[in-house]
Amino acid sequence: MESSNKPTEISSAKMFGGFNRRYKHYSQTLGCAMTFYIYFPPSSPASHKFPVIYWLSGLTCTDENFIVKSGAQRVASAEGVALIAPDTSPRGLNVEGESDSWDFGVGAGFYLNATQEKWKNWQMYDYIVKELPALLRENFPQLDTARASIFGHSMGGHGALTIYLKNLDKYKSVSAFSPIVNPVNCPWGQKAFTNYLGENKTSWEEYDATCLISKFNNVSATILIDQGDDDKFLKEQLQPHKFAEACQKANVPLLLRMQPGYDHSYYFIATFIDDHIRHHAQALNL
Numbered sequence: 001m002e003s004s005n006k007p008t009e010i011s012s013a014k015m016f017g018g019f020n021r022r023y024k025h026y027s028q029t030l031g032c033a034m035t036f037y038i039y040f041p042p043s044s045p046a047s048h049k050f051p052v053i054y055w056l057s058g059l060t061c062t063d064e065n066f067i068v069k070s071g072a073q074r075v076a077s078a079e080g081v082a083l084i085a086p087d088t089s090p091r092g093l094n095v096e097g098e099s100d101s102w103d104f105g106v107g108a109g110f111y112l113n114a115t116q117e118k119w120k121n122w123q124m125y126d127y128i129v130k131e132l133p134a135l136l137r138e139n140f141p142q143l144d145t146a147r148a149s150i151f152g153h154s155m156g157g158h159g160a161l162t163i164y165l166k167n168l169d170k171y172k173s174v175s176a177f178s179p180i181v182n183p184v185n186c187p188w189g190q191k192a193f194t195n196y197l198g199e200n201k202t203s204w205e206e207y208d209a210t211c212l213i214s215k216f217n218n219v220s221a222t223i224l225i226d227q228g229d230d231d232k233f234l235k236e237q238l239q240p241h242k243f244a245e246a247c248q249k250a251n252v253p254l255l256l257r258m259q260p261g262y263d264h265s266y267y268f269i270a271t272f273i274d275d276h277i278r279h280h281a282q283a284l285n286l
Helices: 064-069 073-079 124-139 155-166 187-197 201-207 234-238 240-250 266-284
Strands: 008-015 018-027 032-040 050-056 082-086 143-153 174-177 223-228 254-259
Touching (some): 018 073, 032 064, 050 266, 073 082, 082 124, 143 155, 155 223, 187 234, 223 234, 240 254, 254 266
Parallel strands (some): 050 082, 050 143, 143 174, 174 223
Antiparallel strands (some): 018 032, 032 082
16 A cells, blocks of 8 residues: 655643654545544653554544543553554545434434445445554554554444454454444444445444444453443343343353443543553553
């Protein structure tokens, strides 16, 4: 794949001894300019390379939400891991209807490769799995991109789980907050998949964690999922029990923690983020 334009730093802020740095680059995969954040933990010694954890955000989010709201930097700094927070969709393409609803189009890329002509730029799967890691490898020698893990929230939890299951050679571990685990059977997923992928529901299953588990059941690292039981999207959109049943059937190790009284927000994420970073740090440093 052709290498993307070199990223330009557009902001930097020190935090817990490290730095939140935001970058802009032109994405060949998506055909538009994209931004992403890297949190670099404090470097010592200078020759040390940091493993990376990719965070995939949810519907309506940008690359900023996680960096601003999660508080993940404190434990990332302590564990010596870099955090990579990409955006959630292409932007600025002005495709008709791209901003008509909050759960489709801009801010709602669903981490898939769209096959329908109108949405041909929505290639977020390739952007996350191929283009962004190559860009990091070429431009940030302090990152050890060969040691990578992935996690996310809601739509991003869906992205993290499906990307991990299809690329077990690329990621050491996965976790998710309130993930959309069975998008073929929920309104958010059905709307997005119909528009991005067309009517052939077999192709939808390639982006459904519950369907994929039976195919990619040679998972050895425990999958960690936190889900608030007071999440208003729990019953209709998220349905974690379906994924739990599929994991049990396929003998895949899953730790699903139902958290009493928590909702779908970043207050919930910030409460349990340390556990997730440590879950990945342990896998990355083995």
